[in-house]
Amino acid sequence: MPELVFFCGTMDCGKSTLALQIEHNRSARGLQGMIFTRNDRAGEGKLSSRLGLVTDAEEVGDGQDLYAYLVDHLSRGGRADYVIADEAQFLAPQQIDQLARAVDDLGIDVYAFGITTDFRTKLFPGSQRLVELADRVEVLQVEALCWCGARATHNARTVGGEMVVEGAQVVVGDVNGSADEVGYEVLCRRHHRRRMTAATARAATLSPDVLPVSSD
Numbered sequence: 001m002p003e004l005v006f007f008c009g010t011m012d013c014g015k016s017t018l019a020l021q022i023e024h025n026r027s028a029r030g031l032q033g034m035i036f037t038r039n040d041r042a043g044e045g046k047l048s049s050r051l052g053l054v055t056d057a058e059e060v061g062d063g064q065d066l067y068a069y070l071v072d073h074l075s076r077g078g079r080a081d082y083v084i085a086d087e088a089q090f091l092a093p094q095q096i097d098q099l100a101r102a103v104d105d106l107g108i109d110v111y112a113f114g115i116t117t118d119f120r121t122k123l124f125p126g127s128q129r130l131v132e133l134a135d136r137v138e139v140l141q142v143e144a145l146c147w148c149g150a151r152a153t154h155n156a157r158t159v160g161g162e163m164v165v166e167g168a169q170v171v172v173g174d175v176n177g178s179a180d181e182v183g184y185e186v187l188c189r190r191h192h193r194r195r196m197t198a199a200t201a202r203a204a205t206l207s208p209d210v211l212p213v214s215s216d
């Protein structure tokens with residue numbers, strides 16, 4: 001039975017690396033996939049991982065009908081033995097419905113990869129729809145660690161190293177954002193709640209009087 005599978009987790013949990021691995025394994029068996037992405041850090045029409053691997057992909061546009069796109073591709077003699085949708089948190093809920101329809105009506109496996117929650121700990125709309133519709137949800141916990149060494153479960157947005165909790169849901173930035181740039185950092189829930197990033201923790205160590213009182 002074809003499946004809609006949602007591989008999810010924090011930033012840095014290895015989603016795109018796994019997406020590239022799935023792509024590699026299937027193309028090595030002679031299968032040909034359709035790869036969708038949106039706002040990848042490597043630029044338009046790319047699926048990249050932090051390990052430096054990259055492959056070409058179809059950049060999904062606003063309001064694009066992914067089911068219609070697949071039907072059109074197949075009707076022109078193209079192949080799509082499976083679908084990979086990376087950065088699926090940036091897809092609209094309707095586009096997730098279209099991917100589910102591709103599984104049911106076209107019999108294609110769809111592997112979606114995405115960040116579950118945004119920097120305010122709220123579900124991205126695309127991720128919410130995937131949780132609602134997926135046949136299977138796989139939570140990835142691949143060595144994403146908070147600066148304290150605990151398992152990182154939350155995404156923080158930073159500006160100049162300071163955690164911020166206001167702003168638009170989607171602002172493209174990168175880890176190690178410096179100066180006044182928007183950056184992202186994964187934290188454990190405790191340090192997300194306390195808004196303690198690696199940079200503010202370092203600053204607190206240098207001036208012990210501002211160290212927050214710990215009750216645990």
Ligand SMILES: [Zn+2]
Binds near residue numbers: 146148188
């Ligand atoms: Zn922590």
